[in-house]
Each structure stands twice: as C-alpha cells, then as structure tokens.
Amino acid sequence: MVSRFHITEKVIPEMYQRVRAKVLELLKDLPHIVITTDIWTSDSSSQSNDFISLTAHGITATFEYKSYCLEVLPFDGSHTGINIASNLNKAFHDWNMQDRVRAIVSDNAANMSVAIKEIQETYNVVPVKCLAHSLQLVIKARLFKDDKVKEMITKARSIIGHFSHSTSSNKLLKEMQDTHNIANHVLIQDISTRWDSTLQALRRLLEQRVAVQACLPRITCKAELTTEEWIMMKKVVNILRYFEEATKSISKSTATLSDAIPLINSLRKLLENMRGSSPREEKNISQKLAESEEDDPLSTLSSNNSLKEEVEKYLRSPNIPRDADPLLFWHNDVLYPHLKNWRRSTSVSK
Incomplete structure (x- = not known):
C-alpha cells in the first residue's frame, strides 16, 4: 500500500x-x-x-x-x-x-x-x-437597508423558519397545497449574507402564499405578514430578478468589460420604469440592453485617419446578438484590421 x-x-x-x-x-x-x-x-x-x-x-x-x-x-x-x-x-x-x-x-x-x-x-x-460585487453592494446599501423592507424580510424568515423546524406545520402546509392545487414545494431558508438566496426564499414564499396564509391561523407561528408586506415582497422580488439576470449575464464565459456600461444603463432604465409602470409595461432586460447599446455608441478612438474610418464604419454596422461571443466575431473579422489589433491589446475580462 x-x-x-x-x-x-x-x-x-x-x-x-x-x-x-x-x-x-x-x-x-x-x-x-x-x-x-x-x-x-x-x-x-x-x-x-x-x-x-x-x-x-x-x-x-x-x-x-x-x-x-x-x-x-x-x-x-x-x-x-x-x-x-x-x-x-x-x-x-x-x-x-x-x-x-x-x-x-x-x-x-x-x-x-x-x-x-x-x-x-x-x-x-x-x-x-468586480461588477457582480458592485451590484451586491448596491442591493445591500439601498434595498436591504430600508426599514420596511428589513422588517418584511425578518417576518418572512421567521415564517419560513417555523415551517422548516415544525413537522406538524409542514404536514399542514402540504395539505393546504393539495387543497388549493399548489405545487408541493418546500419553503427555502435564505442565507442573510447572500442576496440571491433571499430572492429565492421570497420568490418561493410568494408562490406558496395562499397555502401559507391558510396554515397560519392553525399554527403557533409568531410572525404574520400584512397585505402591504406581501405586496412589498412582490415588488422586492421584481427588482431583485433584474439584478439576478444582470449577474448571470456578466458571469457568462463570453462576458467582457464592455458589457458593464450597457448593463448598468439597462438596470437604470428598468428601475426608472418600475417607479410608474405596471408589470405589463416593463420590458425585459435583453430589450433594455439592446437599447442601451444603441444609445451609447463608441466614440472615435484616434485621430489616425485609417483607424478613424474603420471606427466610423464599425459604428454604422449592426450590433451582433446579445448572446453572441464577441471574441468569435473578432476572430472571423476581416473588415476592421486596425480595430482588431487594438481590440486584442485592450480586451479585459469581466
């Protein structure tokens, strides 16, 4: 041996x-x-x-x-x-x-x-x-610092924790799920230091709202959410899902630093729209990303005439799809030799 x-x-x-x-x-x-x-x-x-x-x-x-x-x-x-x-x-x-x-x-x-x-x-x-870390700090500094949001999340955690530790309450929850034809999913306990786990916990609780509310009068759970807090929870989930999609976008293997500006602009526009729009009026993040790219074209990079002409020609060309690999585009490109060399020397990973 x-x-x-x-x-x-x-x-x-x-x-x-x-x-x-x-x-x-x-x-x-x-x-x-x-x-x-x-x-x-x-x-x-x-x-x-x-x-x-x-x-x-x-x-x-x-x-x-x-x-x-x-x-x-x-x-x-x-x-x-x-x-x-x-x-x-x-x-x-x-x-x-x-x-x-x-x-x-x-x-x-x-x-x-x-x-x-x-x-x-x-x-x-x-x-x-790191953009993903910056987005996390934004959420913690603004959304999770709001007193009403903090109270709502505290109550939600208490309710989830009760069902997680009570066999009888869990059994009753399953009965209510069957009665109201709701998916037999367990509630998710979040990790307070990870906002994405809080999103998953609140999203699941919203899914199970009818079953949970049917159980609460028959169990000894100390916490109960008001109608206003349930509405607030839905709004928080709607906000966090955009940050979730943004984080997934910048975590792809094809993501580069050039994704940062359109991504931030898209989040800004989405959040501004949410202030006065209904869910039906909200656009998805991929649409917003495309708009941001069109609103913020690249500026001229050099006074060199040949490079300047290439840049102007490049700016007039259509955008590649959001899910396309930019490196594959530059690998196959023969139209922009000066830009190609510049791009190779300045590309920065996420």
Whole structure:
C-alpha cells in the first residue's frame, strides 16, 4: 500500500510541477493578461484559515479566451493592502508575467484598493472593480437597508423558519397545497449574507402564499405578514430578478468589460420604469440592453485617419446578438484590421 507520506511528499509535488510547467507554457500565448484575485477566510476546519487566489485571463492571437487558476494559497499575516500587494508582486514574478499584466479585477474592499494602488507604482495596470460585487453592494446599501423592507424580510424568515423546524406545520402546509392545487414545494431558508438566496426564499414564499396564509391561523407561528408586506415582497422580488439576470449575464464565459456600461444603463432604465409602470409595461432586460447599446455608441478612438474610418464604419454596422461571443466575431473579422489589433491589446475580462 502506498504510504501517505509518499503521496503528499512525492506524488503530489511532482504532479504540481508538471502542471505548473504546462501552465507556464500556455501563458506564453497570452500577450496581455488580466488578473482576478480575492481573499477569504475558510471556517471548514477546526481553525479559520485565510487564502488568496490568483487567476489569469487573456486572449490569444486567434482571439481564443483562456483562463488559468494559478494559485490558491494560504495567506499569512493581516489583510493589509501592503501584504496583499507583496503577495501579488511575488506571484507576477513566479509566473513570469510581470511585463504582461494589464489589469487587476477585485472586489470593492478598501484593502484591495490599497494593494492595487501599491502595485500600480511598479506595474502599469488598470484597477477594475468586480461588477457582480458592485451590484451586491448596491442591493445591500439601498434595498436591504430600508426599514420596511428589513422588517418584511425578518417576518418572512421567521415564517419560513417555523415551517422548516415544525413537522406538524409542514404536514399542514402540504395539505393546504393539495387543497388549493399548489405545487408541493418546500419553503427555502435564505442565507442573510447572500442576496440571491433571499430572492429565492421570497420568490418561493410568494408562490406558496395562499397555502401559507391558510396554515397560519392553525399554527403557533409568531410572525404574520400584512397585505402591504406581501405586496412589498412582490415588488422586492421584481427588482431583485433584474439584478439576478444582470449577474448571470456578466458571469457568462463570453462576458467582457464592455458589457458593464450597457448593463448598468439597462438596470437604470428598468428601475426608472418600475417607479410608474405596471408589470405589463416593463420590458425585459435583453430589450433594455439592446437599447442601451444603441444609445451609447463608441466614440472615435484616434485621430489616425485609417483607424478613424474603420471606427466610423464599425459604428454604422449592426450590433451582433446579445448572446453572441464577441471574441468569435473578432476572430472571423476581416473588415476592421486596425480595430482588431487594438481590440486584442485592450480586451479585459469581466
């Protein structure tokens, strides 16, 4: 039988070196690299452990998108910007990419901002804030900070928690579901730190509203939602579903930084429309995205005449479909050679 020592001290290190050598070769195909990084604390063991991750993204000469997870390493010391910058600097040199890093994507934490500012003194990199994280902060700062919304969610959690922990109430809920011809779905308990799980919890509770309300007079649940709070819940779900679709959109493998402006504009328009429109009048997010793109065409990129002509020709051409891969478009393109070269050098991953 192979010993644990042999596996941990010989087999795994040798495997790591082989994979590392292969990734180093693959990185040579990326003339421009974008880094995504994050720090988190894991509580999965008896003691908390801090980790830092580093992933490299880039586009090859043939416009193929590549992404390589380079490191997930223990992070020693406090989470200061200086310590983070030191780790990033070491990683850039270890992976021989210090001259090719063009941007660093991170969350909005203050220590990350300090770290990237430190890195900028050595490398000419552009800081990019994670759009998905920014959307999460918007939800937490505005929607979930509203006192009435907070009270409604607290009551909803209490009701869901009651059914989750009471066998008799759950049995009654199933009876009411059958009586009112409602799907036999269980209620979903959310995780308070994840807004998307709160959306799923409220969405399911709305689906089960009739069955739940039929149960409440016959059980000992301490919380009860008013008619106004049920209406508020529906409005919150309507708002959050747009953020959900936006998050899914920017999480696709084909998403790039160019998606940010039309996506933000589309969310703005949707939320403005919701203030005074009925659900029937609301447009879906894909329609809004198309409108935003038309409202915000690219500006001229250079005074160079040939490039300027290409840009004007490009702006007059029709948009590709929202679900199309932009890299595939540029891979096949023969109409815009100057723009193609510029695009290859400035493409930034989400």
